[in-house]
Amino acid sequence: MSEALRLTDLSKSFAVGKRLFGPPKAMVHAVQPLNLTVTTGETLGIVGESGCGKSTLAKMLVGLLPPSTGQIEIEGAVLDNADPALFGKRIQYVFQDPISSLNPRKTIRQIMEVPLRRLHQMDKATRAARIHEIFAAVNLREEFLDRYPHEFSGGQAQRIGIARALAAQARILILDEPVSALDVSVQAQVLNLLADLKETFGLTYLFISHDLAVVEAVSDRIAVLYFGAIVEVGSAREIFANARHPYTALLAASAPEVGRPIVAPETAATELPDPLSPPLGCAFNERCGFATDRCRAEKPALTTDETGRAFACFNPLSKER
Amino acid sequence: MRGFVTLLARNRLALVGLIVIGCVALLALITPLLPLANPNVIDTPNRFQPPFSAGAVLGTDHLGRDLLSRLLWGTRLSLAMGLAAAMIAATIGSAIGIIAGYYGGRTDNVIMRGVDMLMGFPYILLALAIVAALGPGLMNALIAVAAVNVPFFARNIRGITVGIAHKEFVDAARLSGMRNREIILSEVLPNVLPVIVIAMSTTVGWMILETAGLSFLGLGSQPPQADLGSMLGEARSALITHPHTSIVPGAMILVIVMGINLLGDGVRDALDPRLKSGALSRPMPATTVDRHGPVPVAQTDSLLDIAGLRTEFRVRDRVYKAVGGVDLHVERGECLGIIGESGSGKSVTALSVMGLVASPPGVITGGAVHFDGTDLIGAPYEVLRALRGRRVAYIFQDPLATLHPLYRVGDQLIEAIQTHDPLSKEAARTRAIDLLKSVRIPNAESRIDSYPYEMSGGMRQRVGIAMALANDPDVIIADEPTTALDVTVQAQILSVLSDLRRARGLAIIFITHDFGVVGQLCDRVAVMYAGQIVxxxxxxxxxxxxxxxxxxxxxxxxxxxxxxxxxxxxxxxxxxxxxxxxxxxxxxxxxxxxxxxxxxxxxxxxxxxxxxxxxxxxxxxxxxxxx
Structure with missing residues (x-):
């Protein structure tokens, strides 16, 4: 099994309170240095709540944001300068809001032709043939090509977004909340389409979402992000059913489920830590029922146990609860 | 294009402007073809001929030149100058604005501070200084007027570009292999073009006035060439003795500038995308009711009974039947879930209860909503107003959109309390703190003085719930209150709602698309599809x-x-x-x-x-x- 993607010490900090000259007032660490590998043909789910850094991570992976430290290795090639045009052939991005990711003043054909022309220098006839092929793969009618984005429903527009990503012939797709703007009946259509495409084209997915059930349904492995750092990585089948990190357990307990009585999952401080003054030690310690003095002083590192589960916690939940 | 003209024609004044400017422009265009006297031939014996004299319809000026001929040639020149100045200013200003807005950061800072400096001078002074430096003359006046207007375009277009440069389709274009220059030309520019056109249409009038002003001072067109400003300038000395020499060019300037400004306003309204959706028309305080046939009786003696409710949206020649005959009822202390996909009519049903559907285009065309035994459809606005918030309260999806960003949450809560309850400010404040505590906001005493932006999404939604509870309502209608929230926060909000319902005997109508939430919170559920309960x-x-x-x-x-x-x-x-x-x-x-x-x-x-x-x-x- 080859590696599709390897991230080494990848991090991103943003300056807050920039001045015209001189250093900024403070730095916010949106993504803490993280290491992660994705094998070819795998779907890695990334879950986390708003503000956990998942979108920042995704933007770095496609070269839209330059990383502050670390490197990105895509299919064995190190890409350290943030140049979307270089990244574009290897890794592509499917946006959360399908309508706003399409330029309202261009026809679908114009949008589809750009990656073919710019990334692959195809001539007109080849482009037409390729678009025909891709549209067949995503179940879109070719008469759509001469229409404008506002004429489409969310589900159709998301298919077009996926088609554009496929046109670049990248083998890795970053799916950033690809179905969260869609209705449930359409959401299932798009998820199934993604599964089919993965099989047909041998794609590797990074599936970012806040919806645990959706991530679980599509992923092989899942990484849980909290406050810019990975707190747990494990197989999709196991990670929520048998969480080791208390935050993963909290997420699983919060997901609404038919028939389960409503209980507030936590009572103490329920806010995310302030990014401008991050807590010492584990970022989750203020919300955690198992926190000890060590958790408040020292940052736990991500360690892998004998079953292959990785978690960053000094007092992990027991394996069999 | 046809849609644009129709929208423009809807504005009567703009249509008048269009016709006036059309006529003036046509006259200016065909001036060389008309059998006019030479505008520059001096005929001093026939100076100051009054209007309607033989051979000179509008009379002659102080050198005996034919006024009609000079007026038409002058109008031609003034119009051309105004348009040229507007084009130049728009091109340069928009280019500066797009570059500053697209690149942002230091580029933006340096460019915009430079533009600010230009704006720091009174504009006519700046124009005079430029002409003084370059020397008088038509071209120099043109340059001066254009330069003075560049900052206006730069500022406007920069603002629009900043919004567009962060849109997802720009990122997508970058990932498709486009370079910055291409993105600016093919992604950003087409989206700012309407704004440039709007800005131009509203400034051409100004620029004509400004060039006329410079010519009036003798800094623009040079004798004997006529433009409207220089004609006024030359006629100034004869203002009292021979007023027609001033009135003729003055009236033309008035007509042109009025016409262009009326037309410009019309163009702006027609191109504004909000107008097409009807957002510029002010909604009425209660939904219009157009009910025919017998009013349905309440089918149950529940607290709230909706029977045969029909609500539609009438947009031009289309009728969207958003709610097509819905029967629902909710008891005290009961939680009713309405589940459906977008467009199924679930929100419109809820908003129709208190007549909150925006009208136009919304119209309630049938059915009844019995609250505590009385029908609310078509009830006078005063009755609805007394019930809104007091007996039936709403919680909306996005608390950031429903809370006023410039007022502290406490003041907004106090306002909500005092609207229905004549309490003193102190008593209302105590009440507000109690409300915040009841929705489990930690440190309610200090949080009450926060602004909405200082709170997280979950905290804001708690304030939204506290506001709904402010007057101890009997029914709360919650429209997707947790959809925008994270799962851990959603669980907290649901538990707050569930406890409140038990503690206060509230009836809740909970609108959502999430089966999990319905399954946990609601006693009964109604599934909606295409405007009906299925x-x-x-x-x-x-x-x-x-x-x-x-x-x-x-x-x-x-x-x-x-x-x-x-x-x-x-x-x-x-x-x-x-x-x-x-x-x-x-x-x-x-x-x-x-x-x-x-x-x-x-x-x-x-x-x-x-x-x-x-x-x-x-x-x-x-x-x-x-x-």
């Missing part, structure tokens, strides 16, 4: 054993946690558009059990079990499912 019953029974094929398929679509990696069942196709609803069952197109009978006639909501109703000819009776 299934209704106790939550547990409906979710465990759905009778309508739509409910059943929809539940299958939603993954539940713990199911592992799998293929999901999907419903093929899309929901119907509510302005072209089919005759029979709206779901027939997507249903695998549909028979010809389903498409033949409207289907009634029929009882299919204990407390259950289903709108289907072939309900799924035998299926036992595990949820």
């Amino acid at each position: 299934e209704e019953g106790p939550t547990e029974a409906v979710l465990r054993n759905p009778h309508h094929p739509y409910t059943s398929r929809l539940i299958d679509c939603v993954p539940t946690l713990g199911g592992g990696q799998r293929k999901l069942a999907a419903i093929p196709g899309l929901p119907p558009v509510v302005d072209r609803l089919p005759v029979g069952c709206a779901f027939a197109e997507r249903c695998d059990k549909a028979e010809p009978a389903c498409r033949a006639d409207a289907i009634a909501l029929m009882p299919t079990g204990a407390g259950r109703k289903t709108r289907c000819l072939f309900p799924e009776t035998k299926q036992e499912r595990i949820v």
Whole structure:
């Protein structure tokens, strides 16, 4: 099994309170240095709540944001300068809001032709043939090509977004909340389409979402992000059913489920830590029922146990609860 | 294009402006073809001829030159100067604005501070300084007027570009291999072009005035060439003795500038995308009611009983039947869930209860809403106003949009309390703190002085709930209150709502698209599809054993946690558009059990079990499912 993607010490900090000259007032660490590998043909789910850094991570992976430290290795090639045009052939991005990711003043054909022309220098006839092929793969009618984005429903527009990503012939797709703007009946259509495409084209997915059930349904492995750092990585089948990190357990307990009585999952401080003054030690310690003095002083590192589960916690939940 | 002209013509004044400017422009264009006297031939014996004298319809000026001829040639020159200045200013200003807005950061800072400096001078002084430096003359006046107007365009266009440069389609273009220059030209520019046109249409008038002003001072067109400003300038000395020499060019300037400004306003309104959606027309305080036929009686003696409610949106020649005959009721202390996809009419149903659907375009065309025994549809605004917030309160999806950003949350809560309850400010404040505590906001005493932006989404939604509770209502209608929130926060909000309901005996109508939330919170659930209820019953029974094929398929679509990696069942196709609803069952197109009978006639909501109703000819009776 080859590696599709390897991230080494990848991090991103943003300056807050920039001045015209001189250093900024403070730095916010949106993504803490993280290491992660994705094998070819795998779907890695990334879950986390708003503000956990998942979108920042995704933007770095496609070269839209330059990383502050670390490197990105895509299919064995190190890409350290943030140049979307270089990244574009290897890794592509499917946006959360399908309508706003399409330029309202261009026809679908114009949008589809750009990656073919710019990334692959195809001539007109080849482009037409390729678009025909891709549209067949995503179940879109070719008469759509001469229409404008506002004429489409969310589900159709998301298919077009996926088609554009496929046109670049990248083998890795970053799916950033690809179905969260869609209705449930359409959401299932798009998820199934993604599964089919993965099989047909041998794609590797990074599936970012806040919806645990959706991530679980599509992923092989899942990484849980909290406050810019990975707190747990494990197989999709196991990670929520048998969480080791208390935050993963909290997420699983919060997901609404038919028939389960409503209980507030936590009572103490329920806010995310302030990014401008991050807590010492584990970022989750203020919300955690198992926190000890060590958790408040020292940052736990991500360690892998004998079953292959990785978690960053000094007092992990027991394996069999 | 035709749509643009229709929109423009709707504004009468703009149409007048268009006609006036059209005539003036036409005259200016054909001036060289007209049998006019030479505008520059001096004929001193015939100076200051009054209007309507032989050979000179508008008279002659102080050198005996024909005024009509000079007026037309002068208008031609002034119009050309104004347009040219506007084009130059728009091109340079927009280019500066787009570059500053697109690149941002230091580039933006340096460029915009430079523009600010230009704006720091009074504009006429700046224009004078430029002409003084370059020397008088038409071209130099043109340059001066254009330069003075560059900052206006730069500022406007920069603002628009900043918004566009962060849109997702720009990122997508970058990932498709486009470089910055290409993105600016092919992605950003087409989207700012309408704004440039709007800005130009509203400034051309100004620029004509400014060039006329410079010519009036003798810095623009040089003798003997006529433009409107220099004609006025030359006539100044004869203002009292021969007023017609000033009135003729003065009236023309007035006509041109008025015409252009009226037209410019019209263009701006017609190009503004908000106008097309009707957002610029102010909604009325209560939804319009256009009810025919007998008013349905309440079917139950519940606290809130909705019977046969019909609400539609009338947009131009289309009628969107958003709600097509909904019957619902909710008891004290009960939680009713309304579940459906976007466009199913669930929110419109809820908003119709208190007449909160925006009118125009919304109209309630039938049905009744009995609250505590009285029908609210068509009730006077004063009655609705007294009930809104006092007895029936709403919680909306996005608390950031419903809270006023410039007031502290405490002041907004106090206002909500005092609207219905004549309490002193101190008493209201104590009450507000109690409310914040009841929705479990930590440190309520200090949080009450926060602004909405200082709070997280979960905290803001708690304030939204506190506001709904402010006057101890009997019914709370919650429209997707947790959709924008994270799961851990959602769980907290649901538990707050659930506790409040038990503690205060509140009736809750909870609108959502999430079966999990309904399953946890609601006693009964109604499933809506294309403006109608397709299934209704106790939550547990409906979710465990759905009778309508739509409910059943929809539940299958939603993954539940713990199911592992799998293929999901999907419903093929899309929901119907509510302005072209089919005759029979709206779901027939997507249903695998549909028979010809389903498409033949409207289907009634029929009882299919204990407390259950289903709108289907072939309900799924035998299926036992595990949820």
